[in-house]
Amino acid sequence: xxxxxxxxxxxxxxxxxxxxxxxxxxxxxxxxxxxxxxxxxxxxxxxxxxxxxxxxxxxxxxxxxxxxxxxxxxxxxxxxxxxxxxxxxxxxxxxxxxxxxxxxxxxxxxxxxxxxxxxxxxxxxxxxxxxxxxxxxxxxxxxxx
Amino acid sequence: xxxxxxxxxxxxxxxxxxxxxxxxxxxxxxxxxxxxxxxxxxxxxxxxxxxxxxxxxxxxxxxxxxxxxxxxxxxxxxxxxxxxxxxxxxxxxxxxxxxxxxxxxxxxxxxxxxxxxxxxxxxxxxxxxxxxxxxxxxxxxxxxx
Numbered sequence: 001x002x003x004x005x006x007x008x009x010x011x012x013x014x015x016x017x018x019x020x021x022x023x024x025x026x027x028x029x030x031x032x033x034x035x036x037x038x039x040x041x042x043x044x045x046x047x048x049x050x051x052x053x054x055x056x057x058x059x060x061x062x063x064x065x066x067x068x069x070x071x072x073x074x075x076x077x078x079x080x081x082x083x084x085x086x087x088x089x090x091x092x093x094x095x096x097x098x099x100x101x102x103x104x105x106x107x108x109x110x111x112x113x114x115x116x117x118x119x120x121x122x123x124x125x126x127x128x129x130x131x132x133x134x135x136x137x138x139x140x141x142x143x144x145x
Numbered sequence: 146x147x148x149x150x151x152x153x154x155x156x157x158x159x160x161x162x163x164x165x166x167x168x169x170x171x172x173x174x175x176x177x178x179x180x181x182x183x184x185x186x187x188x189x190x191x192x193x194x195x196x197x198x199x200x201x202x203x204x205x206x207x208x209x210x211x212x213x214x215x216x217x218x219x220x221x222x223x224x225x226x227x228x229x230x231x232x233x234x235x236x237x238x239x240x241x242x243x244x245x246x247x248x249x250x251x252x253x254x255x256x257x258x259x260x261x262x263x264x265x266x267x268x269x270x271x272x273x274x275x276x277x278x279x280x281x282x283x284x285x286x287x288x289x290x
Contacts, residue, residue: 006288110249118266119257125270133280136170138273143151143239
């Protein structure tokens with residue numbers, strides 16, 4: 001089962017794409033830091049200072065201002081995440097995130113999928129606040145059990 | 146199955162409680178308007194101007210600055226939603242929303258639960274931005290298929 005989340009952001013695609021790939025920007029809306037600029041074929045390390053946690057993601061595909069595909073997870077290959085940026089007629093941008101690879105045969109797996117859904121909606125809402133209003137402190141405030 | 150979402154907001158519980166029950170405030174982070182102030186036993190109408198949609202909710206319980214319980218949904222009684230406000234030692238407040246009544250026996254039901262999860266995370270993040278930064282325009286930007 002896939003997890004699909006979409007939001008409208010009142011900024012050009014280029015600016016939104018940069019917020020993901022530029023390690024100076026990610027701390028404004030998502031992880032606290034990233035080891036380096038995202039480039040196709042690279043493995044980069046994302047760090048959550050607040051939770052003393054970090055993980056690697058592998059950038060499979062980058063199309064400037066249009067598309068990002070990466071893999072993350074615990075098994076080396078992990079889930080595939082695709083991010084699509086599409087400029088709309090009113091000069092805003094539709095940002096679509098699709099994560100693939102979920103099983104939903106047990107309640108634990110459904111809870112994992114729900115947590116993932118909440119995570120993407122949270123990240124995209126924080127991203128919207130960051131880019132439209134320069135608000136950088138909404139992130140890292142969802143409370144996990 | 147229940148849907149549980151928690152966020153930390155850097156405001157006193159009283160201010161967050163008021164954002165839900167005061168019809169002048171709901172348009173800053175959630176629905177566009179509400180018919181009247183929330184009071185125990187009342188049925189109030191929530192309107193989403195952007196989607197030309199509205200629905201009634203029945204307020205079952207109100208404990209000022211601490212707890213709100215309401216029912217919503219399509220079958221008269223509907224799902225039960227409980228909102229808890231707990232002030233923390235650092236003068237911020239933990240806001241917990243629990244919605245009860247989900248079945249997860251079919252993929253459609255899981256999609257409904259996922260949509261509900263995304264909705265609560267979105268509402269709470271918009272609420273945080275509204276109360277902490279007076280940002281009122283994050284709402285109504287998630288794109289549904």
